[in-house]
Each structure stands twice: as C-alpha cells, then as structure tokens.
Amino acid sequence: MKKYYLFFKLRFAAGVQYRMASITALTTQLIWGLMECLVYKVIAETYGEYLPMNYTSIVAYIWLKEAFLVLFNTWNTDKDIFGMIMNGDVAYELCRPFSVYSMWFSRSVGGRISEALLRCFPVLLCAFLMPKPYKMSLPVSGGAFGLFLLTTILGMGITVAFCTLVYMLCFFTISPKGWKMVLVGAVDFLSGNIIPLPFFPASVLKIVEWLPFAYMQNVPFRIYCGDMVGEEMFLAVFKQVFWLIVLIGLGVLLWKRVENRIVVQGG
C-alpha cells in the first residue's frame, strides 16, 4: 500500500513543479467556462421552459466541469506510459515486483488527483465570486454533497480504469494515435464533457446510458446541482460500482494476455 502511495506522492511532486502551466490552464478554464455560461444563457432565455435542466444547474455543471477537468477527461492520458510501450522502456517496469496494471493505475490516479487539487480551488473560488447569473451555486443539500464526493471518486476510478484499458490495448497496436482520436472525439461527447447528457435526445440518451462513459462526470455533477435525485441517483451509484468493477476486471484480464505475449520494442 505504501508503494502505491509513493507513486502518488511522486506524481504530485512532479505536478507541483509546473507552476506556469497551472496558471495558464486556470485562465483558459475560466474563459472557457464563462463562454459556455453565456451560450447557455442565450439558449435559456429563448427556450427557457423547454430545457431539460434549469439555468442555475447548468452553470454549476459548467463550473464543476472546468474545476475537475483533469479528473475526468479521458484524453488526459499519460504520455510517458505510451512512450514506454512504444520504445520498449516497459522492460524496466516488468523488472519490478509489482503488477504493471496496479502500478499504472495508481500512477494515473496520483497524477489526476494531484493536478486536480492544484486546479480546482482557484477555479471554484473564481466561480463563486462571479456576478449573479454566472455564479456557482452551493450543493442542493449536505447529503447531495456527500454523494457528490463519493461519486466523484467512483467516476474518476471509471475514467482511470478506462484509460488503463487503453494502455493495455496499445500493446497490440503499438501506436496510440487511433485510440487517442477515439477518446478525444467520441468519449468526450458521450461522457457529457461537451454538452450535459440531459440535453441529448431521449432515444440517444437511452443508448448512452448503457455505456460506461455516462458514469464518469455525468453522475457527480448532476447530483451536486440537484438534477439527479431519488431513485435515478441511487441507480447511478450502483451502475458506477458495476462499471468500475467491469473495467478493472477487463484491464487485469487484458494485462494477463499482454504479459504472455509482450514484445519489447527496440531490442
């Protein structure tokens, strides 16, 4: 356990190292968030009563999305890991008394949490200080906030498990390019990172809800702003646990296959 904590610590240290990157990222996220708020304001003013979410909820969703961007985006993959697979440095990873799957999993979790801790507070602070319609709201209730924290952890687990699965697939294709394109396009859209999932047409939503991507950021953010309540909420938590187990299971299985047929690139 201590070893996994150490990976986390080291990634945290590396994350803190790049201060300038954090500041520029913060600016981008604030401008991007504000822009989205403005767009939805226009839509809300025109079609107010037809929207699936009320405007306060949308604003909270947007700011949460910007604050926890690095926790949930699937394109935030570790380029060092792809590098290791492509140039064969994975040989050294295999010389460690560790399961490579758990090593990479904890490394990704460490990287994401450390970056998120650095970025979420300034974004949230600014969001709470925004003028009225664009102001971030408090969670609808204490219980909702607790569940928000829990589902955030579960959702991040699903995201990391999915990314680790992609690393494993990379052993078969060598180049990560194709996977990365799929991740940026499809998964970003299906996870609700571009527009919140309730805005999807009902028939499409039915299919999307069968995919693991709907259980990444969609659940915690909508619980926070009170858009997901009651039975739907508890069912979502249950499905999160289900997908977490399934994705980790698949990753471990795939790793077992990789381990037996691994080829170290570059001699």
Next chain:
Amino acid sequence: MITMENVCKSYKVAKRNAGFGEACKALFHRSYEEIQALNDVSFTIHDGEMVGYIGPNGAGKSSTIKILSGILTPDSGTCIIDGRIPWKTRMEHVRQIGVVFGQRSQLWWDIPVIDSFELLKEIYSVSTLRYKNKLEELSELLQLQELLKTPTRQLSLGQRMRCEIAASLLHEPRLLFLDEPTIGLDAVSKLAVRDFIKKLNQEQKTTVILTTHDMQDIEAIAERVILIGKGKILLDGTLTDLREASAMQEESAGNSANLDQVVANLYRKMNIM
C-alpha cells in the same frame, strides 16, 4: 543456479520494401516473417559465476536476458532459476535479480537521481539502514557522490550508466544481468564499471551475466564465455577455448591476434554474421 533447457523464442516481424507504393500496399496486406531469435538454447550457470555472453548483432543475447529476467515468455523450453520459472513467478523472481539495460533508463528523467533511488528503496521494501549502507558503499565504489543530486536528464551517458548500475543493486540482488553496460562509456568509466563488477562478484558472490560487444570487457571480467549466433549456442568455455576455436584452421590468427580479431574470425568461420 540457472538452468536453461531447449529454449526457443520467435518474433513476427512485419516487412516491406522501401517506397510510398509499398507503404500503401502494406495498409491492406502485411507480409510477416518469422524470426527465430532463440533456437534450442541450453546452458547451466552456477551460483557465483561470472559469464560473458557474446555474439554478433541480432544473435539473441538480449532475448536471452529478457527471458532470464521474466519479461519475455519463450515459445518452448524450460528455464529454472533458483527453483523459479521467471515468467511464471515474475514478481517473486524480480526481487532477487538486478537488471541493467544499457540502452534504456530506469531513472526518472526530471528528478534528481537520489529521488529515483528512494523510490526503488520503497519498491523493493529495503529497510532504511540497509539502504543507507548500500548507498554509501555504491556511491564510493562508483563515485556517485556528486551525481546523486543532479536530475537524470543533465547527466552524461557515462555518469548515468554508473547510476543505473547502482540503481539495480540497491536491493542487493543475488543475480545481476547486464545487457551492454559499457555502451558509450569513456575509458575511465569503463574501467570503473569493470572493477566494480569484478569486486561485486568476488566479495558478494553475486552471479553476473553480461552481454557486450566490447571484447576487453570479456577479457577483464569473464571467466566463462558463451557464444551465441543465429539463436544457437555455438561455444561454451573459457577465453582460451575461444581463441583455439578461432585459430583452428587459420594459423595466421594465432595467439598473437587481439581478441577482437579472434572473435571476428570466429563469427566469419561459424557463418553467423
């Protein structure tokens, strides 16, 4: 003790001719070629031995090292190291071994070397006292004192290699596999590394297997030489055996020839180039 029996390993390699047309064709149809990296390799190495593993480029040296360290799974054959099958019990196995791949790095690129060492200490669960003693000993023998605080990316190749070797020995492995550890080193570093390996073998009885293209390495270190070519073991003996095998037909390459010539001659004679 290491026993390898009838180990075979083959790779599938995608091949195509040069040119844009060929590249497009390869999009739809790939032709693969099976390369036999190891073909019926058998040998036994006893505890405390120091073995030089030589052969021309692409002979199968690194593949053997990777099988011994549990990274690769062979197609057939058995390999037992101290009662363990490396690729089946990888995690227990790697605790007992140290590996250096001369052309790769195990140190974290951005952070000082000492931080990488601390991480390795935790990874192998080395107690703080033993770690301290070992680190002191290693940094004296390999002259690392000045290097430890430097980020890996700012070290020269020779300096980095000395740190890499130290990194592989922090957990006091009983077996050390070195895959071209003297690649790109200057004369001083080379001598330092050679002396260090010798001392390690004599004082701690660490079993060392080393692959190299530098025949002086072999001359300085190895009592026993295993020659591999085209995936087959061709010779297993002392340096004298090597010289004799090389000189059998051509008198000109007698004892006066230097070791590089001897080996080159041998490669040509055995038709393994």
